[in-house]
Amino acid sequence: MTNIDKGTIPTHSFDWGLIKWFVTPDITEGASVTFGEVVLLPGKGHDRHNHPESEEILYVLSGEGVQMLNDDAPFPVKAGDIIHIPTAAFHSTYNHWWEPLRLLAFYNPGGAEKGLTGLPDFKELSPGQIQGYTRT
Numbered sequence: 001m002t003n004i005d006k007g008t009i010p011t012h013s014f015d016w017g018l019i020k021w022f023v024t025p026d027i028t029e030g031a032s033v034t035f036g037e038v039v040l041l042p043g044k045g046h047d048r049h050n051h052p053e054s055e056e057i058l059y060v061l062s063g064e065g066v067q068m069l070n071d072d073a074p075f076p077v078k079a080g081d082i083i084h085i086p087t088a089a090f091h092s093t094y095n096h097w098w099e100p101l102r103l104l105a106f107y108n109p110g111g112a113e114k115g116l117t118g119l120p121d122f123k124e125l126s127p128g129q130i131q132g133y134t135r136t
Contacts, residue, residue, distance in 0.1 A: 002028060011125040012116060016044035017100075018131060025110040034110035040065065040101040045094030051112035056085040056105060058093070063101035068092045 004022050012019040021027075021036035034054075040046070040063075048068065058067075060081045066074040067083055069091045077083065077093075085091050095101035107113065116122060125131055 002030075004028075008127050010127055011129070011131070013123040013125050013131050014046075014116075014119065015121040016046055017041045017095075019105070019113075019116070021113055023110075024113060026114075032109050034105075034107040034113050036105055036113070037061075038103045038105050040093060040095040040103070042095055042098050042100065046092060048090050048092045050088050050090045051085075051107065051115075052088050054107040054109055054112040055087045056091075056107055056112070058083040058085070058106075059104040061102040061104060063095060063099050064097040065093055065095045065101045 006020065006022060009020055009022060012021070017038065017040040019036055019038050021034060023031050023033065023035040025031050025034070038058075045065070048071075060077050060079050060083075062079050064076065064078045067077045068074040069083070069085060070089050074094070093101070093103070117124075
């Protein structure tokens, strides 16, 4: 058993929001999956992409948004919704609400999170460092 201390984990920051990966194969001994919390800022989202080797499950904790899956028409998502994204399926998630959209994200197998660190807007915040909202 491993007790995860969220306060010791860095936060990944992007123009559209934040991610804190609680469990990954790289940092959690014996883990083969990835699990974390995603926060999409109001009016923001992540563009169409896929994970060629991982399925993804999203659980909406709070807020409202729209989810696109397999290039079909986007559909609304809200707290309590669960979205299964098959391996290699193209998808995107956008927050069209006034408050943050908070999701739990799960990759099976883990490792898809590594691709995010190569994005041009990626920044890693040290554990305990807080990013605020920016008014544009």
